[in-house]
Structures are given as C-alpha cells and as structure tokens.
Amino acid sequence: MLKKSLALLALLCLTFALVACGGNEDASNDASDTTDDSTSEDTSSDSEEASGDGGKVEIFSWWTGAGEEDGLLALIDLFEEKHPDIEVENAAVAGGAGTNAKAVLAARMQGNDPPSTFQVHGGAELNESWVAADMMQPLNDFYEEQGLMDKFPQDLIDMVSKDGNIYSVPVNIHRGNVIFYNKAVFEENGIEVPTTIDEFINVLSQLQDAGVTPLALGDKEAWTATQIFENLLLASLGPDDYRALFAGEIGFDDERVREAAENFKTILGYINDDHASRNWQDASQLVGEGEAAMTNMGDWAKGYFNNDLELETNVDFGYFAFPGTTEDFMVITDTFGLPQGVENPDQVKEFLSVLGSVEGQDAFNPLKGSIPARVDADKSKYDEYGTDTMEDFQNNNLTPSLAHGSAAAEGFLTKVNQEVNIFVTQQNVDQFIEKLQQAAGDL
Amino acid sequence: MRITKDQLMALLFLTPSFILILIFVYGFIGWTGWVSLSNWNSLMPDLSFAGLKNYIYLFGDYRFQADLRNTVFFTILFIGLVILVGLTLAILLDQTKKMNALFRNIFLFPMALSFVVTGVVWQWLLNPSTGYNQFLKLFGMEPLWYTDTNILAGFQWGSIEFGLPVAIISVVLAAVWQMTGFSLAMYVAGLTGIPDELREAARIDGASELQIYRKVILPMLTPITMSVIIIMAHISLKIFDLIYAMTGSGANFVTDVPGVYMFETTFRGNYYANGAAIAIIMLLLVAVFIVPYLINSRRGAS
Numbered sequence: 001m002l003k004k005s006l007a008l009l010a011l012l013c014l015t016f017a018l019v020a021c022g023g024n025e026d027a028s029n030d031a032s033d034t035t036d037d038s039t040s041e042d043t044s045s046d047s048e049e050a051s052g053d054g055g056k057v058e059i060f061s062w063w064t065g066a067g068e069e070d071g072l073l074a075l076i077d078l079f080e081e082k083h084p085d086i087e088v089e090n091a092a093v094a095g096g097a098g099t100n101a102k103a104v105l106a107a108r109m110q111g112n113d114p115p116s117t118f119q120v121h122g123g124a125e126l127n128e129s130w131v132a133a134d135m136m137q138p139l140n141d142f143y144e145e146q147g148l149m150d151k152f153p154q155d156l157i158d159m160v161s162k163d164g165n166i167y168s169v170p171v172n173i174h175r176g177n178v179i180f181y182n183k184a185v186f187e188e189n190g191i192e193v194p195t196t197i198d199e200f201i202n203v204l205s206q207l208q209d210a211g212v213t214p215l216a217l218g219d220k221e222a223w224t225a226t227q228i229f230e231n232l233l234l235a236s237l238g239p240d241d242y243r244a245l246f247a248g249e250i251g252f253d254d255e256r257v258r259e260a261a262e263n264f265k266t267i268l269g270y271i272n273d274d275h276a277s278r279n280w281q282d283a284s285q286l287v288g289e290g291e292a293a294m295t296n297m298g299d300w301a302k303g304y305f306n307n308d309l310e311l312e313t314n315v316d317f318g319y320f321a322f323p324g325t326t327e328d329f330m331v332i333t334d335t336f337g338l339p340q341g342v343e344n345p346d347q348v349k350e351f352l353s354v355l356g357s358v359e360g361q362d363a364f365n366p367l368k369g370s371i372p373a374r375v376d377a378d379k380s381k382y383d384e385y386g387t388d389t390m391e392d393f394q395n396n397n398l399t400p401s402l403a404h405g406s407a408a409a410e411g412f413l414t415k416v417n418q419e420v421n422i423f424v425t426q427q428n429v430d431q432f433i434e435k436l437q438q439a440a441g442d443l
Numbered sequence: 444m445r446i447t448k449d450q451l452m453a454l455l456f457l458t459p460s461f462i463l464i465l466i467f468v469y470g471f472i473g474w475t476g477w478v479s480l481s482n483w484n485s486l487m488p489d490l491s492f493a494g495l496k497n498y499i500y501l502f503g504d505y506r507f508q509a510d511l512r513n514t515v516f517f518t519i520l521f522i523g524l525v526i527l528v529g530l531t532l533a534i535l536l537d538q539t540k541k542m543n544a545l546f547r548n549i550f551l552f553p554m555a556l557s558f559v560v561t562g563v564v565w566q567w568l569l570n571p572s573t574g575y576n577q578f579l580k581l582f583g584m585e586p587l588w589y590t591d592t593n594i595l596a597g598f599q600w601g602s603i604e605f606g607l608p609v610a611i612i613s614v615v616l617a618a619v620w621q622m623t624g625f626s627l628a629m630y631v632a633g634l635t636g637i638p639d640e641l642r643e644a645a646r647i648d649g650a651s652e653l654q655i656y657r658k659v660i661l662p663m664l665t666p667i668t669m670s671v672i673i674i675m676a677h678i679s680l681k682i683f684d685l686i687y688a689m690t691g692s693g694a695n696f697v698t699d700v701p702g703v704y705m706f707e708t709t710f711r712g713n714y715y716a717n718g719a720a721i722a723i724i725m726l727l728l729v730a731v732f733i734v735p736y737l738i739n740s741r742r743g744a745s
Contacts, residue, residue, distance in 0.1 A: 106710055107710070110487075129713070132486075133486050133487045274571040276590035277570060277589050277590040282570070282572055410711060410712060411485070414707065414708065415712065421694065421695065422695055424694060424695075425592045
C-alpha cells in the first residue's frame with residue numbers, strides 16, 4: 001500500500017511539474033503583453049526593472065569574427081556607458097555571412113521568440129521576408145524623433161523601406177565589388193590596375209605565366225563565388241539593368257547574362273586549385289603571403305589584412321574596384337530593426353538611437369573596416385581605405401548585392417549558390433543559364 | 444483476466460513517457476510528413492495540400508541525386524571499415540592479454556568526442572594551409588583529395604555521374620576514426636562471451652588458430668555484427684554534423700548528404716516543404732535498415 005501511494009505521489013508531482021512549466025510561461029507572457037499595451041511607456045519600463053528581468057536588450061548578429069566582433073563590442077560598450085541600467089546580451093551566432101545565424105533567427109521568429117533586435121541586410125533580406133511577413137514594427141516616428149531622415153542617403157533609406165514605411169536603422173556600408181591585391185606581386189610583374197574585364201583577363205593570364213596564382217578564391221561556402229558572378233553581371237549589364245534583372249524585368253536568358261557567365265568561366269581558369277577547401281580568410285591569406293595576386297572580397301577583408309595578417313594598407317596590399325564596375329558601388333548594408341512582439345521596445349529604441357548616432361557609427365565602423373551609413377560621420381576616424389570608399393559611396397551608382405541577400409529573396413539566393421557551386425566544377429554555361437532561369441521563378 | 448497491482452503500477456509509470464513519445468516523436472514525424480505534402484516553401488507557413496510535388500522535385504534535383512549517391516558510398520565504406528577495423532583490433536586484443544584494458548580505452552576514447560569536433564579537427568588536418576599538407580609540401584607533393592571532385596569508376600546516371608567520389612573517402616576516414624572504438628568494444632565483449640571450452644574442444648579436434656576463428660568464433664559473432672550494422676547505418680544515413688563541419692558540401696556537391704541539404708534548403712532558403720520531404724526520405728532510408736531488423740528480432744524472441 002505504501003509503495004503504491006508513493007508511486008502515485010511521484011506521478012502526480014511529475015504531472016503537476018509539466019503542467020506548471022507550460023502554464024507559467026503563458027501566464028508571464030500574457031502579463032507582460034498587457035503591461036506593454038495598457039500602461040504608459042514609463043511605468044512599463046519601471047515595472048520591468050522592479051521585477052528584475054526587464055531592461056535587457058538582446059542583440060542578435062553574426063559578428064563573431066575578428067574586426068567585426070571588435071566593432072560590435074565597441075558599440076555595446078558605448079551603449080552600456082550611456083545606459084548603465086540596461087543589460088546587454090550579445091547573442092551572436094558564428095558563421096560566415098550569417099549562414100547559421102539566419103537559420104537560428106528564422107526558427108526564433110516563427111516560434112514567436114524574437115530577439116530584441118537583429119542584424120539584417122537592407123534590401124530584399126529585410127523587405128521580402130520579415131517585413132512582408134508582417135514581423136517588423138515601422139520606425140518612421142523613430143526616424144522623425146531622432147532626426148535621421150536627412151542623415152542617410154535617400155537610396156539607402158529606400159533599401160530599408162517598404163510601402164512608405166521605414167523598418168530598420170543602417171549601421172554600416174560595405175562594398176562588395178572590390179579586388180584586393182598584393183602590391184609586391186603587382187610590382188614584380190609590372191602589372192597595372194585593370195579597369196575593364198578585358199584588361200582584367202589579360203592581367204590574369206600575365207600573372208599565370210609568371211607562375212603566381214592570379215586570383216585567390218575560397219568557395220567552401222558558395223557565396224564567395226556568387227560574389228564574383230554578381231560583379232560580372234553588374235559589369236556586363238550596367239547598374240540599371242542589373243537592378244531590372246532582379247526585379248524580373250530582364251530574363252536570365254539575356255545575352256549579357258550569358259556574357260557574364262562566359263567571363264565567369266574564363267576567370268575560373270585562373271583560380272587556386274584548392275579553392276573548395278578554403279574559406280574567404282584562407283583565400284585572403286594567400287594574397288597576404290604573396291602566393292596569389294588578387295582576391296575579390298567585400299571590404300571586411302581589409303580588416304582581416306590589417307588585424308589578422310598585420311599588413312599595411314597601400315603598402316603591403318592595395319585595392320581597386322572590380323573591373324567593369326568602377327563607377328558602381330555594390331552595397332551591403334547591415335541594419336537593425338524592431339521586431340513585432342518584443343517585450344521592451346523602448347530599451348531597444350535606445351539601442352537603435354545609439355546605433356544610428358554619429359558616435360555609435362564611428363565607434364563601430366573603423367574597427368569593422370566598413371564605412372558609416374550616415375553622411376555626416378567624422379572622416380578623420382577612418383583610414384585611407386575608409387575615406388576613399390566614403391567618397392565612392394557618395395559619387396557612384398548604388399546597386400544591391402545578390403550574394404548578401406539585398407538584391408533578391410533568400411530562396412532565390414540559395415538556389416543561385418547551389419548552381420554556382422555546380423558551375424564552378426562543371427563550367428557548363430548553357431546548363432547554368434537554364435537553371436538560373438528556372439530559379440528566377442522564385443523571384 | 445485480472446490486472447495485478449504490480450501490472451497497474453507498471454502501466455501508470457509507463458503512461459507519461461508513452462504519451463510524451465507519442466507526441467514528441469510520432470506526432471512530429473506526422474507533422475513533418477504533413478509539411479512535406481504542403482506548399483510551405485516560404486518564410487511563413489502555408490499548409491495547403493500540394494501532393495507529391497516536393498518529392499517529385501527532389502528526385503529530379505541534381506543536388507539531391509548527388510546526395511543519394513554520396514549516402515550510398517558513405518554508408519557502404521563507413522560500415523565496412525568500422526566492422527573490418529573494429530573486428531581486427533578486437534581479435535588482436537583477444538590475442539594479447541597484456542595491457543588489454545589500456546588499448547581498449549585508447550581505441551574507445553575518440554567516441555567521447557562529438558562529430559562536430561572530429562569534423563573540425565580533420566578539417567584542420569586536411570586544410571591546404573595547415574596540417575599535413577604543409578608537411579607534404581616539403582617533399583613537393585600537393586594532395587587535394589580532401590575536396591577532390593573526381594568520381595572513381597564513374598558513369599552517367601540520370602543527370603549525375605554515379606561512382607565513388609574521391610572526397611568521400613576523407614570524410615569516411617574521419618567517421619571511421621571516431622566510431623571504430625564502438626565496434627571494437629562490441630566485438631571484445633562478444634569475444635569474451637565465447638566460452639573457452641569451445642576453443643579447447645576445437646583445439647583437441649586439431650583445428651588451427653585460424654580455423655578456430657573462421658569456423659567457431661566468427662559465426663558466433665554474427666549477432667554482434669548485425670547490431671553494429673544497424674547502429675552504424677542509422678548514424679551514416681542521417682549524418683550531418685561531421686560533413687557540415689568538415690567540408691561543407693564540397694565542390695560540385697561531392698561530399699553533400701541529405702542532412703546538409705535539408706538544413707540549407709529549410710533554414711536558409713526557407714523551402715520548408717522541400718526540407719520536410721528530405722527529412723521524410725531520410726527516415727525511410729533508415730527504416731529500410733531498422734524495420735527488417737525489428738521483425739527479425741521479434742521473430743527470434745517469440
């Protein structure tokens with residue numbers, strides 16, 4: 001009898017524990033929801049501080065690499081200095097170009113557990129997914145309050161807007177159509193910086209004859225190869241038709257797309273044999289060590305050259321715009337928005353205002369190797385590369401990057417990356433074009 | 444029939460875990476199956492019925508065909524080597540009674556690592572700018588087989604080249620390095636379980652050591668081999684972490700497997716229905732191995 005009652009007791013405990021777990025969470029969620037809705041902003045933040053679990057801002061990003069992490073931490077430090085009462089949780093998920101972080105984010109958003117604010121590239125990645133799914137809060141009032149409307153170029157604000165509403169705050173600008181090169185290798189072989197695709201291919205074959213790997217590629221993750229392809233597309237289509245291509249106004253069977261694919265094939269003949277076992281850092285390392293002459297990478301590679309390889313800008317390595325795209329600026333912009341359903345929107349807005357301030361952008365960008373999204377940032381804080389790029393940013397045509405999710409939705413990009421992976425080995429232009437056309441159905 | 448108190452007690456204790464498994468295993472398998480038949484290929488759920496559309500798409504997909512090819516070769520090589528190496532080591536251990544425990548622990552230890560760790564370690568070992576490649580460079584050799592895109596004994600089958608991808612071998616080596624300890628431990632246990640009287644009897648009958656192993660011991664180890672095959676098959680058919688950490692998908696998808704494709708297509712491309720269809724196919728692949736085993740062991744029991 002004793003045994004039986006003990007067992008029953010244990011069973012009851014277990015059941016109650018299970019029910020209580022589930023129930024508690026619901027109850028607390030409901031409670032916080034109603035506080036947010038029914039009370040004024042001040043009291044809701046007060047009560048959260050009093051209960052001890054409020055006043056926390058969770059910042060979700062994929063900035064865990066050298067340089068980018070330094071920038072993020074500097075930004076967090078600045079925020080903590082200004083708001084010592086708000087706790088910051090750095091919820092960064094490792095993985096190049098956010099490949100892992102985006103998966104984690106999607107799961108959290110669908111599970112109704114959004115981070116307080118998250119890193120998202122301006123353009124399709126923001127507008128066609130999160131905004132289209134009605135998961136972001138408009139920030140128009142915030143922009144007005146903070147006086148941000150004239151602090152960003154209009155083109156950039158358009159990239160983070162949909163149907164007249166603004167949905168995120170850009171923190172930085174990266175350029176995707178840059179080629180970094182080893183100065184010593186260029187000098188030894190008497191090479192001039194190429195500005196057109198033809199010149200570029202000449203230079204590549206010249207270098208190969210000299211016994212240097214002409215172009216370093218690390219496509220263990222396919223986006224690095226996709227990045228070369230997008231620059232070739234931009235070179236043969238020009239900025240307007242490049243945008244039209246991803247708007248579905250020009251088909252992938254266009255003659256100029258084929259030309260880009262043919263050029264891609266030619267260029268792939270000049271890359272390092274072990275490209276598939278390298279990532280972009282490993283490829284950049286080849287350039288740094290002088291084993292390869294050039295690599296196409298976004299300007300985060302500059303931070304890698306400076307900080308990790310301890311090379312000096314314009315002494316050890318140089319840079320130029322991807323040939324054929326010298327008048328264009330392939331924009332990659334990291335932005336942060338305010339998801340629907342976060343518990344403490346006011347604290348999150350505090351963070352966004354630091355992020356959007358001159359001070360915040362100047363704390364973050366010099367370390368990350370990007371340039372500020374604001375036009376009135378302090379130029380003296382940036383190195384020669386930074387000021388050069390800032391100038392190009394104001395004068396060139398701005399085009400959204402495909403490889404980084406700004407030009408087209410994530411689903412299309414995934415398929416393009418797949419086809420690029422196959423193309424790099426098989427180099428079958430007809431098949432590549434055909435598959436891209438099929439994938440364009442997802443645009 | 445009367446239910447005794449003990450039986451009632453047992454039933455009461457089984458019920459909670461039975462319910463939990465029913466929901467969180469079988470319920471979710473059903474849910475995945477349902478999603479795989481839906482149109483949910485975007486960020487937000489769309490559960491309208493699509494029939495077999497997602498499965499038809501997959502079997503025509505170059506990448507998925509490559510995945511199936513890779514899975515076949517990975518599974519065959521992996522299971523074969525794990526059994527061969529494990530059995531050889533176990534027999535050697537059986538012969539040397541000295542330091543038996545020490546050797547056993549050394550070989551068993553890699554199993555304590557997760558596949559992610561193994562993947563990262565082997566990725567470092569095989570990376571062109573670190574590891575043993577640097578060593579080989581000293582001798583003017585440059586092996587690239589870690590990401591080699593060649594297909595051995597290949598022939599065109601559908602849109603893919605069917606044959607053994609060279610790069611798979613490097614992944615198999617890493618997996619075998621980690622899992623051999625398991626089959627070794629199983630075989631050592633099996634060998635210890637064979638009574639000495641049998642060997643004695645065979646010796647008296649004039650059998651050589653080799654004959655004893657071939658005619659007496661190996662046949663008695665068959666049930667263990669069966670267990671090893673089942674356990675290794677389910678590991679290899681759903682492998683993800685090792686490949687993801689070690690090669691990504693490989694150039695031309697020569698080391699891609701359904702697990703990696705499932706992850707990328709679902710969580711990067713937001714093609715949830717396609718991803719669910721891959722998951723269901725993986726489940727069916729494992730079932731092909733497990734179900735006959737279950738039927739067989741049930742027959743044996745009754």
